[in-house]
Amino acid sequence: MDKNIYKPYLAELREIKRETPDVKTFKVEILEDIDFNYLPGQFAMVSVFGRGECPISFSSSNFRDDLIEFSVKRLGKVTVALHELEAGDRIGVRGPYGNGFPIDDWKGKNLVFIGGGIGQAPLRSSIRHVLAERESFDRIDIFYGAPSTEEIVFEDELYQLEDRNDLNVYLSIDEKEGGWSRFVGFVPENVERIAPSSENSIALTCGPPVMIKFVVKNLKELGFESDEIFTSLEMKMKCGVGKCGRCNVGSLYVCKDGPVFSYDQVQESPLSIEEI
Ligand code: FES
Numbered sequence: 001m002d003k004n005i006y007k008p009y010l011a012e013l014r015e016i017k018r019e020t021p022d023v024k025t026f027k028v029e030i031l032e033d034i035d036f037n038y039l040p041g042q043f044a045m046v047s048v049f050g051r052g053e054c055p056i057s058f059s060s061s062n063f064r065d066d067l068i069e070f071s072v073k074r075l076g077k078v079t080v081a082l083h084e085l086e087a088g089d090r091i092g093v094r095g096p097y098g099n100g101f102p103i104d105d106w107k108g109k110n111l112v113f114i115g116g117g118i119g120q121a122p123l124r125s126s127i128r129h130v131l132a133e134r135e136s137f138d139r140i141d142i143f144y145g146a147p148s149t150e151e152i153v154f155e156d157e158l159y160q161l162e163d164r165n166d167l168n169v170y171l172s173i174d175e176k177e178g179g180w181s182r183f184v185g186f187v188p189e190n191v192e193r194i195a196p197s198s199e200n201s202i203a204l205t206c207g208p209p210v211m212i213k214f215v216v217k218n219l220k221e222l223g224f225e226s227d228e229i230f231t232s233l234e235m236k237m238k239c240g241v242g243k244c245g246r247c248n249v250g251s252l253y254v255c256k257d258g259p260v261f262s263y264d265q266v267q268e269s270p271l272s273i274e275e276i
């Protein structure tokens with residue numbers, strides 16, 4: 001069947017995993033006979049029947065995951081309603097929308113992923129995509145930070161990635177906790193401490209705006225050019241379809257022109273990334 005990106009498809013929640021006290025990952029199967037292909041960084045409009053619809057980034061990879069995954073923080077009316085659902089319940093999914101990370105353009109390069117909190121969702125999709133063809137990329141560094149151990153999303157997966165010898169993982173929590181042997185401090189400090197090389201490198205970052213602000217500053221000090229730093233501004237989106245006018249960054253609309261931007265695209269806008 002031809003896919004119509006404006007039509008919501010009926011989908012079923014196959015599995016729900018609690019990641020943190022307010023984040024869950026939903027594994028979703030589209031119940032209609034369509035090829036639902038998407039890129040890391042793209043998003044879908046997810047509807048909870050009778051409660052509304054909201055934009056949510058994919059946290060899975062089309063390349064290696066059979067089911068679509070959405071990792072969702074309980075934050076507004078629709079996401080609260082989504083968190084109340086159980087495996088077997090049905091939702092609507094339409095999309096995919098947005099541009100996504102141009103990962104295939106980065107083959108042969110070093111990749112530096114820098115995530116904070118639930119901002120890791122689109123980066124997880126990108127990491128899974130990249131690891132499905134690991135040999136196409138050079139060095140891979142993954143930074144991730146959360147306020148506390150309780151708030152680490154994708155915790156088991158991050159620990160499994162730490163055990164691999166073909167990439168480097170640098171985890172952090174904001175404040176000291178008993179039993180935590182990794183870095184204590186904010187994500188930008190961890191980036192400054194490790195100082196990943198900017199040579200032949202691309203950095204992808206997503207997380208709270210204040211984290212992105214200082215991560216970008218540190219990356220620039222390490223020699224990254226503005227067009228070598230990419231971020232997803234998915235958190236700016238509301239309606240997701242160009243109607244509400246609430247996602248603009250200067251003349252750009254996050255939902256229509258993004259949500260993925262290189263830093264040189266947004267730094268020139270009157271509303272710079274530091275103010276988002
Ligand atoms: S999210 Fe509503 S116009 Fe972009």
